[in-house]
Amino acid sequence: xxxxxxxxxxxxxxxxxxxxxxxxxxxxxxxxxxxxxxxxxxxxxxxxxxxxxxxxxxxxxxxxxxxxxxxxxxxxxxxxxxxxxxxxxxxxxxxxxxxxxxxxxxxxxxxxxxxxxxxxxxxxxxxxxxxxxxxxxxxxxxxxxxxxxxxxxxxxxxxxxxxxxxxxxxxxxxxxxxxxxxxxxxxxxxxxxxxxxxxxxxxxxxxxxxx
Numbered sequence: 045x046x047x048x049x050x051x052x053x054x055x056x057x058x059x060x061x062x063x064x065x066x067x068x069x070x071x072x073x074x075x076x077x078x079x080x081x082x083x084x085x086x087x088x089x090x091x092x093x094x095x096x097x098x099x100x101x102x103x104x105x106x107x108x109x110x111x112x113x114x115x116x117x118x119x120x121x122x123x124x125x126x127x128x129x130x131x132x133x134x135x136x137x138x139x140x141x142x143x144x145x146x147x148x149x150x151x152x153x154x155x156x157x158x159x160x161x162x163x164x165x166x167x168x169x170x171x172x173x174x175x176x177x178x179x180x181x182x183x184x185x186x187x188x189x190x191x192x193x194x195x196x197x198x199x200x201x202x203x204x205x206x207x208x209x210x211x212x213x214x215x216x217x218x219x220x221x222x223x224x225x226x227x228x229x230x231x232x233x234x235x236x237x238x239x240x241x242x243x244x245x246x247x248x249x250x251x252x253x254x255x
Contacts, residue, residue: 048122050248051152051168055160055220056175057213058104059182059189065175065228065238066155072242076249077149079121083156085130086114090138098137104212106161114154117146118168124148151245157213160220170248173241174224179210181230 052069056062070080088110090098101108110130117127128143160166160174183205190196221227228237 047150047252049124049148049150049152050170050245050252051118051122051154052245053159053166053169053172054153054155054175055157055173055217055224056177057179057182057217058157058209059185060175060177061185061230061233062155062157062173062175065173065234065241066153068238069241069245070153072238073151073245076151078151078153079146079149080153080155081114081118081121081129081146083109083114083154083159085132085144086110086156087132087139089130093138095137101137102208102212104157104209104216106158106216109156109158111162111165115162115164115168118152118154118165121146121148121152122168150249157217158220160223161216166223171226171241171244172224174221174227176221176227176229179213 054062054066054069056065066080070078086109087101087103088108090101113130117129120127125148127146129146131140131142131144132138133140154165154169160172166172183202186205186209187198187201190201191198226237226241228234228241
């Protein structure tokens with residue numbers, strides 16, 4: 045039987061700590077064959093839209109993502125084929141002309157707010173995680189990140205959270221928790237859950253003779 049990479053999905057709301065969890069798992073295996081695919085890279089190409097229209101994009105809605113391309117790329121990586129991962133440019137609110145060459149590996153981590161929303165994508169995963177963090181912590185983390193790293197004002201971050209992020213989280217992200225095999229409270233701070241996760245992945249890799 046032909047070997048197949050192990051696919052781990054890490055979902056959760058904005059500011060939940062899913063990136064920290066993904067990085068912690070990644071770093072635990074960085075001497076092995078592992079790669080990370082971020083859903084944020086797969087926002088739809090909006091080159092055909094005027095800039096003013098692109099500014100209205102709701103980045104927390106499932107339709108903002110080019111899920112077809114993401115599925116196609118995961119399927120190629122499962123066949124040990126190289127892909128050209130798109131790059132999204134938030135300054136122009138569309139896809140960059142650049143791509144990133146990604147070589148296939150034995151472990152694939154897919155990380156993003158809505159990776160458990162599409163059944164076809166879920167079906168490609170061996171393990172599905174949902175990082176579950178209280179809304180007050182998520183908004184504080186988002187405020188710090190957007191003000192410090194993205195030059196946003198506090199008012200604009202709060203306005204976006206109340207009008208877009210929170211309702212989209214409740215409508216689309218929170219319901220996908222029921223598809224998770226494991227729910228991790230508090231994200232990257234939960235070292236016990238991450239250690240258990242790493243052990244589980246090691247077991248699967250050993251079963252598949254990938255270690």
